[in-house]
Amino acid sequence: MEKRALLYEGKAKRVYETSDENIVWLEYKDSATAFNGEKKATITGKGRLNNEITSLLFLKLKDFGIPSHFVEKLSETEQLVKKVDIIPLEVVVRNLAAGSFSKRLGIEEGIPLSKPLVEFYYKDDALGDPMITEDHIEELKLADIEEVALLKKKALEVNEVLSGFFGDLGINLVDFKLEFGKDKEGNILLADEISPDTCRLWDKETNAKLDKDVFRRDLGNLTDAYENILARLGGSQHV
Amino acid sequence: MEKRALLYEGKAKRVYETSDENIVWLEYKDSATAFNGEKKATITGKGRLNNEITSLLFLKLKDFGIPSHFVEKLSETEQLVKKVDIIPLEVVVRNLAAGSFSKRLGIEEGIPLSKPLVEFYYKDDALGDPMITEDHIEELKLADIEEVALLKKKALEVNEVLSGFFGDLGINLVDFKLEFGKDKEGNILLADEISPDTCRLWDKETNAKLDKDVFRRDLGNLTDAYENILARLGGSQHV
Numbered sequence: 001m002e003k004r005a006l007l008y009e010g011k012a013k014r015v016y017e018t019s020d021e022n023i024v025w026l027e028y029k030d031s032a033t034a035f036n037g038e039k040k041a042t043i044t045g046k047g048r049l050n051n052e053i054t055s056l057l058f059l060k061l062k063d064f065g066i067p068s069h070f071v072e073k074l075s076e077t078e079q080l081v082k083k084v085d086i087i088p089l090e091v092v093v094r095n096l097a098a099g100s101f102s103k104r105l106g107i108e109e110g111i112p113l114s115k116p117l118v119e120f121y122y123k124d125d126a127l128g129d130p131m132i133t134e135d136h137i138e139e140l141k142l143a144d145i146e147e148v149a150l151l152k153k154k155a156l157e158v159n160e161v162l163s164g165f166f167g168d169l170g171i172n173l174v175d176f177k178l179e180f181g182k183d184k185e186g187n188i189l190l191a192d193e194i195s196p197d198t199c200r201l202w203d204k205e206t207n208a209k210l211d212k213d214v215f216r217r218d219l220g221n222l223t224d225a226y227e228n229i230l231a232r233l234g235g236s237q238h239v
Numbered sequence: 240m241e242k243r244a245l246l247y248e249g250k251a252k253r254v255y256e257t258s259d260e261n262i263v264w265l266e267y268k269d270s271a272t273a274f275n276g277e278k279k280a281t282i283t284g285k286g287r288l289n290n291e292i293t294s295l296l297f298l299k300l301k302d303f304g305i306p307s308h309f310v311e312k313l314s315e316t317e318q319l320v321k322k323v324d325i326i327p328l329e330v331v332v333r334n335l336a337a338g339s340f341s342k343r344l345g346i347e348e349g350i351p352l353s354k355p356l357v358e359f360y361y362k363d364d365a366l367g368d369p370m371i372t373e374d375h376i377e378e379l380k381l382a383d384i385e386e387v388a389l390l391k392k393k394a395l396e397v398n399e400v401l402s403g404f405f406g407d408l409g410i411n412l413v414d415f416k417l418e419f420g421k422d423k424e425g426n427i428l429l430a431d432e433i434s435p436d437t438c439r440l441w442d443k444e445t446n447a448k449l450d451k452d453v454f455r456r457d458l459g460n461l462t463d464a465y466e467n468i469l470a471r472l473g474g475s476q477h478v
């Protein structure tokens with residue numbers, strides 16, 4: 001496979017064309033951003049950690065019968081994935097109250113929800129990725145009713161697998177964000193990344209945050225936290 | 240009927256007990272507030288106008304088979320209503336894009352929606368009345384799934400009647416907010432007010448705003464706008 005022109009550079013990854021029109025080459029960057037880009041930093045090692053963790057998690061999901069765009073890890077910071085048209089929705093699953101959910105509803109962080117809850121955010125940096133309802137999704141023609149139902153179902157399935165998997169490693173999966181896309185045939189496929197950038201991961205014993213909140217809230221060393229996650233996942237560590 | 244102790248003073252109305260435990264006495268105030276109470280003013284005549292307009296609209300809805308808490312108008316600024324336990328939800332119906340909907344989704348004000356759309360906001364001043372999803376409503380135990388479906392259905396029925404009614408008077412019903420409550424028997428009843436404070440009303444010819452946006456956006460004389468609405472409704476005018 002050959003890496004070709006840069007298609008898109010996002011906040012966390014670069015997307016390149018390849019010699020195969022159905023495959024793109026993702027390069028994970030060492031940049032951290034939060035609060036819709038207001039807070040920014042370069043953190044050496046972050047690209048590698050997210051690439052490794054995402055690759056492991058997509059493989060794990062595949063073992064449990066949940067397909068994704070993931071094809072293969074190429075290097076410490078690169079992977080090949082199936083090219084999709086990203087549906088501009090952030091699909092968030094929550095198991096415990098935290099972050100914007102806690103702020104919005106006045107519910108203390110850490111309170112368990114009575115059942116896993118799915119939220120949709122409109123992936124639009126200019127609008128600040130606002131939370132939207134299923135009716136908004138329909139009105140904006142981002143997806144139709146059946147597709148929204150499918151996104152919800154798939155997101156809850158991913159939650160089922162990942163909650164159990166992280167749970168066995170002594171980690172509480174508090175919440176996470178997924179992106180989905182449509183492949184050439186119009187099939188909806190899990191895409192983007194699943195990493196400590198896109199999940200809240202709390203140590204079950206200490207409640208220590210092992211995710212991007214370390215950066216957002218200045219809680220310590222981000223790569224230490226991400227290395228901790230990677231080590232528990234059994235991935236390759238750098239010492 | 241006798242007016243007794245003040246039960247609650249809100250931003251726009253005072254609620255008094257009466258000699259009948261199932262009835263409360265509402266007094267419409269001359270105060271205008273916006274942006275979660277950040278902008279405030281006293282506007283002489285506003286209480287009377289909203290009391291008159293709300294009374295006329297609840298009577299009109301009754302004619303069309305839609306019951307509400309409304310019992311009778313007592314004076315220029317007072318009315319009797321059935322006492323309910325207010326469900327802490329603002330049920331918003333939108334026909335055209337405007338206000339927070341336009342801001343949230345980046346859709347220009349005045350664009351017609353493909354069909355009337357219902358949104359729920361958590362009535363909580365401390366949280367700034369955030370928009371919430373049906374799953375949030377369930378999680379917060381504000382209402383159960385069947386009740387949410389009923390609120391939506393009732394809100395769309397009110398929209399059907401009021402859109403037609405205002406339309407015949409040369410007014411576009413752009414959007415509006417309803418509140419519902421439960422009476423002693425647990426029945427869900429339309430409550431609170433329906434007035435230019437809680438509706439966006441645009442003149443069909445000129446697009447002039449005849450509602451609280453006149454106050455929010457400093458567009459001119461608020462009571463002139465509300466008098467215009469009352470006059471078209473055939474209500475009693477003060478000259």
Ligand SMILES: Nc1ncnc2c1ncn2[C@@H]1O[C@H](COP(=O)(O)OP(=O)(O)O)[C@@H](O)[C@H]1O
Nearest residue numbers: 010011012013015069081082083084086191192
């Ligand atoms: N399989 C895929 N095919 C095409 N684009 C993808 C795929 N997976 C993820 N993307 C997109 O790659 C872009 C770069 O990722 P990222 O740097 O995280 O962007 P952003 O700044 O939008 O979060 C994003 O727009 C993401 O949705």
Ligand SMILES: Nc1ncnc2c1ncn2[C@@H]1O[C@H](COP(=O)(O)OP(=O)(O)O)[C@@H](O)[C@H]1O
Nearest residue numbers: 249250251252254308320321322323325430431
């Ligand atoms: N039928 C009713 N029974 C009891 N309370 C009511 C009824 N109708 C409206 N209310 C409540 O009366 C209060 C006063 O109204 P308002 O001044 O508009 O309050 P707010 O500042 O909360 O908007 C509100 O809490 C409203 O929900």
Ligand SMILES: [Mg+2]
Nearest residue numbers: 010011012192
């Ligand atoms: Mg991203």
Ligand SMILES: [Mg+2]
Nearest residue numbers: 249250251431
């Ligand atoms: Mg009110």
